[in-house]
Amino acid sequence: KAGVTQTPRYLIKTRGQQVTLSCSPISGHRSVSWYQQTPGQGLQFLFEYFSETQRNKGNFPGRFSGRQFSNSRSEMNVSTLELGDSALYLCASSLPDRRRNTIYFGEGSWLTVV
Amino acid sequence: QKEVEQNSGPLSVPEGAIASLNCTYSDRGSQSFFWYRQYSGKSPELIMFIYSNGDKEDGRFTAQLNKASQYVSLLIRDSQPSDSATYLCAVRYDYKLSFGAGTTVTVRA
Numbered sequence: 001k002a003g004v005t006q007t008p009r010y011l012i013k014t015r016g017q018q019v020t021l022s023c024s025p026i027s028g029h030r031s032v033s034w035y036q037q038t039p040g041q042g043l044q045f046l047f048e049y050f051s052e053t054q055r056n057k058g059n060f061p062g063r064f065s066g067r068q069f070s071n072s073r074s075e076m077n078v079s080t081l082e083l084g085d086s087a088l089y090l091c092a093s094s095l096p097d098r099r100r101n102t103i104y105f106g107e108g109s110w111l112t113v114v
Numbered sequence: 115q116k117e118v119e120q121n122s123g124p125l126s127v128p129e130g131a132i133a134s135l136n137c138t139y140s141d142r143g144s145q146s147f148f149w150y151r152q153y154s155g156k157s158p159e160l161i162m163f164i165y166s167n168g169d170k171e172d173g174r175f176t177a178q179l180n181k182a183s184q185y186v187s188l189l190i191r192d193s194q195p196s197d198s199a200t201y202l203c204a205v206r207y208d209y210k211l212s213f214g215a216g217t218t219v220t221v222r223a
Contacts, residue, residue: 033209043202043213056209090157103148103211108157
């Protein structure tokens with residue numbers, strides 16, 4: 001069974017540019033969430049989608065956005081990149097039961113903003 | 115107060131010993147609890163998942179949950195050098211995971 005797949009794995013962008021990251025969840029998983037990991041702030045929740053609807057959003061500026069498609073695949077976008085956006089962006093997928101289901105992470109997308 | 119707090123590391127244990135990791139959380143409505151292992155430069159890997167009070171064992175790993183005390187722990191028995199990593203405690207409420215800062219474990223041969 002394939003795991004959570006994220007693309008691209010590594011990318012370098014310039015300040016002011018935008019970036020789109022993609023995530024394909026585990027087959028059958030319809031909940032997809034995104035996290036940012038930095039050395040200073042640790043792992044922080046960005047947003048979560050289920051059936052193409054955003055159900056929860058973390059405390060990030062509006063430059064961070066996402067969406068989910070009908071096949072459960074998800075994308076996140078960061079516009080007007082800042083140096084502080086350099087981070088590991090992680091996608092996670094799970095079945096929708098909030099209590100009983102495990103959450104699996106993909107390998108992540110390493111973003112460097114220069 | 116942080117939502118999820120883990121015992122500060124780093125934690126160094128000899129090979130074959132038990133490593134004990136602790137985590138407390140602030141939201142009593144938290145629904146399930148996770149332990150992830152993260153090697154340097156890699157993404158978090160799920161080790162244990164627990165949502166009922168008590169103990170849950172999986173191989174050399176045992177997770178313990180005490181909702182009354184808002185406390186969850188992870189025991190690693192017979193620690194191996196390959197267990198050297200950062201261990202992240204995560205707490206789920208609604209559709210969001212809140213993470214602790216992590217505890218770095220080093221198993222010395």
